Amino acid sequence: MSNIFHIEDEKDFQQQLANAGEKLVVVDFFAMWCGPCQSVNPKLEIIAEKYSEKIVILKIDTDKCRPLKLKYGIRYVPTFIFFWNGERLDGIVDEANSRKVENYIEKYLATTHN
Amino acid sequence: MVQIKARDKIPSVDLFEDSPANKINIADLCAGKKVVLFAVPGAFTPGCSKTHLPSYIQKESELKSSGINEIVCVSVNDPFVHAAWGNQFNTKGKIRMLADPNANFSKAVDLTIDLPPLGGLRSKRYSMVIENGIVKELNVEPDGTGLSCSLADKLKLK
Numbered sequence: 001m002s003n004i005f006h007i008e009d010e011k012d013f014q015q016q017l018a019n020a021g022e023k024l025v026v027v028d029f030f031a032m033w034c035g036p037c038q039s040v041n042p043k044l045e046i047i048a049e050k051y052s053e054k055i056v057i058l059k060i061d062t063d064k065c066r067p068l069k070l071k072y073g074i075r076y077v078p079t080f081i082f083f084w085n086g087e088r089l090d091g092i093v094d095e096a097n098s099r100k101v102e103n104y105i106e107k108y109l110a111t112t113h114n
Numbered sequence: 115m116v117q118i119k120a121r122d123k124i125p126s127v128d129l130f131e132d133s134p135a136n137k138i139n140i141a142d143l144c145a146g147k148k149v150v151l152f153a154v155p156g157a158f159t160p161g162c163s164k165t166h167l168p169s170y171i172q173k174e175s176e177l178k179s180s181g182i183n184e185i186v187c188v189s190v191n192d193p194f195v196h197a198a199w200g201n202q203f204n205t206k207g208k209i210r211m212l213a214d215p216n217a218n219f220s221k222a223v224d225l226t227i228d229l230p231p232l233g234g235l236r237s238k239r240y241s242m243v244i245e246n247g248i249v250k251e252l253n254v255e256p257d258g259t260g261l262s263c264s265l266a267d268k269l270k271l272k
Contacts, residue, residue, distance in 0.1 A: 031263065031265070032229070032230070032231050033155070033159065033229060033231040033232055033263075034262075034263040035155050035227075035238070035239040035261070035263075036239075036261035036262055036263060037263070038227075039239075039261070062265060063231075069265070074265060075264065075265055076262040076263065076264055076265065077262060077263050077265060078262065079262075094262060095261060095262040096261045096262060
């Protein structure tokens with residue numbers, strides 16, 4: 001069962017955050033017209049698979065979910081932010097760089113699961 | 115079509131500079147020269163904020179003094195639009211803005227991508243180093259090099 005979810009709206013986002021339970025939540029803000037956003041997709045699938053029991057990836061199309069884009073002050077796509085137990089963590093990656101995203105995942109999994 | 119790769123010859127395809135009347139054959143342009151060719155999905159697309167056309171303009175003299183004879187920017191747009199985009203960034207004399215309106219070149223190198231929000235078939239984002247018509251290096255839509263697109267919509271009419 002896939003741990004990558006496409007978010008429809010704010011309500012859906014809150015629901016998915018709640019559903020994640022103890023799992024680390026990686027939020028991917030993207031746009032369909034943005035090449036860099038697409039370039040990370042294959043790596044994100046690999047990452048989702050690698051940490052399948054421990055993380056959830058929520059994908060938000062910034063053209064479809066403008067309130068969420070505005071709420072989190074997203075200025076570049078892709079932008080990745082992180083949540084655990086419904087709380088926003090301090091990490092942010094505002095570029096197509098799956099290595100940096102994975103570094104944060106490793107860092108948070110090491111601390112949140114202690 | 116198979117995606118072009120290092121050691122392949124650059125295909126003989128016409129691109130267009132400034133207008134549909136001004137044909138530039140890319141294989142002829144590359145003959146006997148060292149060329150950096152980069153492609154973008156669309157002229158005037160918002161961003162990419164951290165790199166691409168502006169950064170090639172900045173690096174132009176550095177590239178030319180390290181032996182690059184021409185820097186070429188390709189996109190699937192009509193030649194007027196592509197040239198106008200170049201003019202906005204003052205590319206004259208620095209970067210050759212060569213349009214690929216029917217995606218003939220992009221298809222020949224198999225580096226196209228379907229982008230419905232932009233109108234359909236476009237070029238992928240990539241950069242190539244070509245020496246005497248032979249591809250030396252190809253970097254396609256690199257992940258991990260810090261590309262991003264700005265959401266700031268400066269052209270929005272209030």
